[in-house]
Structures are given as structure tokens and as C-alpha cells.
Amino acid sequence: MSNDKTPVSVIGLGRLGAALAAAFLADGHPTTVWNRSPEKAAPLEAKGAKVVASVTEAVAASPLVLTVVLDHAAARSLLEPAADDLSGRTLLNVSSSTPDDIRALAEWATSHGADYLDAAVMAVPQAIGTPDAQVLFSGSANAYERYGSELEILGTTRYLAADPGVAELFSMGLLSAAYGTLFGYVHGVALLDSANVKPTEFLGMAVQWLNGMLAFLPSLTREIETRDYTSGESSLEINLHALEYIEAASHDAGVDPGFVLPTLDLVRKRLEVAEPVHSVAGVFETMLGRT
Ligand SMILES: NC(=O)c1ccc[n+]([C@@H]2O[C@H](COP(=O)([O-])OP(=O)(O)OC[C@H]3O[C@@H](n4cnc5c(N)ncnc54)[C@H](OP(=O)(O)O)[C@@H]3O)[C@@H](O)[C@H]2O)c1
The missing domain is CATH 1.10.1040.10 (N-(1-d-carboxylethyl)-l-norvaline Dehydrogenase; domain 2)
Structure with a gap:
């Protein structure tokens, strides 16, 4: 069966990452997942996710790549080995950090040819996929124009500014x-x-x-x-x-x-x-x- 939904990769399957990956799967997106502790991928694999063994494979699998880990530093260190594969993709970072740290991550990702979008999730993971989940975006307007309508499945979405740190602010x-x-x-x-x-x-x-x-x-x-x-x-x-x-x-x-x-x-x-x-x-x- 053909599928015109954007393929998505989710790196980080803690409470929030697992909920986001499940929402994409439920909406029919081809979804690739990776987590440091691999056992957390099993419930998503059962729902149809493709589980990969490395971040590089996860980045290569989709034009839209989410990082949902502890903070910007964890996201950056995971992405470093896959930096060459970021070119032409959109990095949607959902990991929380200070606005300045987010700006630095955005600059690094952009220097490797990625479009950078940041998301601040104002919700508990259980609310993902309902209007109660406010999801705030900032960063590349092009990326939001391309993917914004598909991201509406996550909750009540808003694009705030081109400055990537603004969503965190x-x-x-x-x-x-x-x-x-x-x-x-x-x-x-x-x-x-x-x-x-x-x-x-x-x-x-x-x-x-x-x-x-x-x-x-x-x-x-x-x-x-x-x-x-x-x-x-x-x-x-x-x-x-x-x-x-x-x-x-x-x-x-x-x-x-x-x-x-x-x-x-x-x-x-x-x-x-x-x-x-x-x-x-x-x-x-x-x-x-x-x-
Ligand atoms: N939960 C919420 O209500 C919520 C709401 C809004 C925003 N957020 C933000 O979303 C992000 C994830 O939150 P969460 O609730 O999903 O946290 P969580 O359940 O504690 O999961 C943390 C995730 O980060 C990974 N991780 C942590 N340090 C890492 C490192 N150094 N290298 C690789 N992976 C690492 C963990 O991998 P392992 O599984 O291997 O430990 C796990 O996948 C955080 O920045 C948080 O502030 C969370």
C-alpha cells in the first residue's frame, strides 16, 4: 500500500520519545526508532516501527529526524558520528535545554547542512496526540512550512520564530x-x-x-x-x-x-x-x- 506520510526517525525512546514515535506510527508514518537502551524499542516495534542499531542508520532512514533525549549535549554527542548524513534533512530537536544551548545545537546542525527546528512540548507524554498537548516550534521556517501540517497530529502546534531558542524561552x-x-x-x-x-x-x-x-x-x-x-x-x-x-x-x-x-x-x-x-x-x- 502506498504511503505519502513523511518517514520519521525518532532518536530517544524515553517517556516522551516513545509517545511521539507512537503518535507518528498511529498516523501511518513510516517510523524508524533508536534508543541507547535497546529494550525500550520493543513496544514500538510491535506497533510497526523499524528498529535500527545505530544513530547513523536512524538519521539515514528519514528526511525528518527527531532527537528526544536528556538535553542538547546528549543530542549533539549522539548526532556527531552521523553529522555527514544530516545534510538535506530536517533535525527536529525535542530535547530541553537553555535557549543559548539550543541555538548552539541549531548552528552546529545547520553547519552540517540540516534544516533545524526546535520543539518545546508543554505536556505530559500521555497527552501527546490530544489538543491538551501544546507543542511550540521555533527555527527554520522552511522546515515548518514543509512539515508543520503533519506535526499537527502531536497536539496544538504553534510556530513562534526563526530564532531556534524561542520555543524553549x-x-x-x-x-x-x-x-x-x-x-x-x-x-x-x-x-x-x-x-x-x-x-x-x-x-x-x-x-x-x-x-x-x-x-x-x-x-x-x-x-x-x-x-x-x-x-x-x-x-x-x-x-x-x-x-x-x-x-x-x-x-x-x-x-x-x-x-x-x-x-x-x-x-x-x-x-x-x-x-x-x-x-x-x-x-x-x-x-x-x-x-
Ligand atoms: N516527559 C515529559 O513530560 C516531557 C515534557 C516536555 C519535554 N520533555 C523533554 O523531553 C526530553 C526527554 O524527556 P523524557 O521524559 O522522555 O525523559 P526520560 O523518560 O528520562 O528519557 C530520557 C531519554 O534520553 C536518553 N538519554 C539520556 N541521556 C542520554 C545520553 N547521554 N545518551 C543517549 N541517550 C540518552 C535515554 O536513554 P535510555 O533509555 O538509554 O536511558 C532516554 O531515551 C527531555 O529533554 C525532557 O526535558 C519531557
Whole structure:
């Protein structure tokens, strides 16, 4: 039976690589796989993947080659022996790293004649293939034009910029926002534990509260974009008091206050140059080292 789907090679079959390879197989792509620990290829072979014994064979097998390993350094060291075979292919790197490390990997791959595209996957592997999986791309616009429609099977896809590091930068922005929320929630649970309140008693209230907080993001964004912090809804002084209370209450309850301390520090630094009534969003300037 003829197949007009692009042949794909997936190098790295950990949790994410295996999910991506399975999604390509399910969509009918001829799929070649390689993994350092070969036993992880067996379930994909059972689904129709071709298993190869070397990265060089994996690169040679397909015009679209994915690396889904620990980081850029692992991807680069795996690809080095296959560098001559990269020419004319598209390298789609899904391994996470800093934007600068991704740029260096892109430069190296491009110097060997590859089109480089980077993907940041904002999802757990189980969500791959559903709209809940946000997959962000940056790098070669030509590569995205060629393969973007086929990559839509992975989730909700977006091409962001020609700069290959930009997808990772978005990923880090989203993760930073999530970590603030998730670790802050755990700190809240720890505070309540000191009064024997069960986490489940807190959960519903926290979800309602955090959903309400999300509605606050547009006004923060407007203040940051206009750099006008004079009429914000939430002042530095009110938030300074709240953060100081949380620090003191944590000490009283025997809970590590570490989560709130960097934020308290930022607010105090901002107050050295801004009015107490100014918006808390002005810490943006402090983060960038502006006054
Ligand atoms: N899982 C997620 O939810 C998720 C979401 C977004 C992005 N990511 C990113 O996707 C990448 C892969 O994540 P994962 O969840 O699939 O991780 P994982 O399950 O821990 O798998 C790691 C993969 O990298 C390989 N690997 C690690 N170091 C290597 C090296 N030095 N040389 C060759 N292969 C090496 C492993 O090979 P072995 O099997 O031989 O150990 C395995 O295939 C990471 O950069 C991660 O940040 C993951």
C-alpha cells in the first residue's frame, strides 16, 4: 500500500520519545526508532516501527529526524558520528535545554547542512496526540512550512520564530509561571498542616482562588506593557505586608518560609525606587535590573 506520510526517525525512546514515535506510527508514518537502551524499542516495534542499531542508520532512514533525549549535549554527542548524513534533512530537536544551548545545537546542525527546528512540548507524554498537548516550534521556517501540517497530529502546534531558542524561552516562561503556582500551593498546604487541616479540605478553595487570580493577569500585562505602575489594583505596600505575614506565620508554624523569601526580596528592592502605592507589577523592572 502506498504511503505519502513523511518517514520519521525518532532518536530517544524515553517517556516522551516513545509517545511521539507512537503518535507518528498511529498516523501511518513510516517510523524508524533508536534508543541507547535497546529494550525500550520493543513496544514500538510491535506497533510497526523499524528498529535500527545505530544513530547513523536512524538519521539515514528519514528526511525528518527527531532527537528526544536528556538535553542538547546528549543530542549533539549522539548526532556527531552521523553529522555527514544530516545534510538535506530536517533535525527536529525535542530535547530541553537553555535557549543559548539550543541555538548552539541549531548552528552546529545547520553547519552540517540540516534544516533545524526546535520543539518545546508543554505536556505530559500521555497527552501527546490530544489538543491538551501544546507543542511550540521555533527555527527554520522552511522546515515548518514543509512539515508543520503533519506535526499537527502531536497536539496544538504553534510556530513562534526563526530564532531556534524561542520555543524553549516560551517553555521556560510557562514553566516559571507554573512553578510559582505549584510550589506556592505546596507551601500553603504545609502552613495548613500545622493546624491539622487536611490538604483535601484546602484543595477546592485553592482551585477557586487560583482561577480568580488568573483573571488578574491581563491588568498585570497592561501595566508591564505600558510601564505605568501608578494606578495598579494591587499595591507594593499591601503585598509587602502580606508577604511579611506569610514569612512570620511560616516561622510560627515551623514551616520553611523559603518559598516566599525571593518574592519578598524583589518587593523590598522595588520599594527602594517606587512609591508604596505603585503596583506590584513593577517588580518586572527590578527583575530586569531597571529602576
Ligand atoms: N516527559 C515529559 O513530560 C516531557 C515534557 C516536555 C519535554 N520533555 C523533554 O523531553 C526530553 C526527554 O524527556 P523524557 O521524559 O522522555 O525523559 P526520560 O523518560 O528520562 O528519557 C530520557 C531519554 O534520553 C536518553 N538519554 C539520556 N541521556 C542520554 C545520553 N547521554 N545518551 C543517549 N541517550 C540518552 C535515554 O536513554 P535510555 O533509555 O538509554 O536511558 C532516554 O531515551 C527531555 O529533554 C525532557 O526535558 C519531557
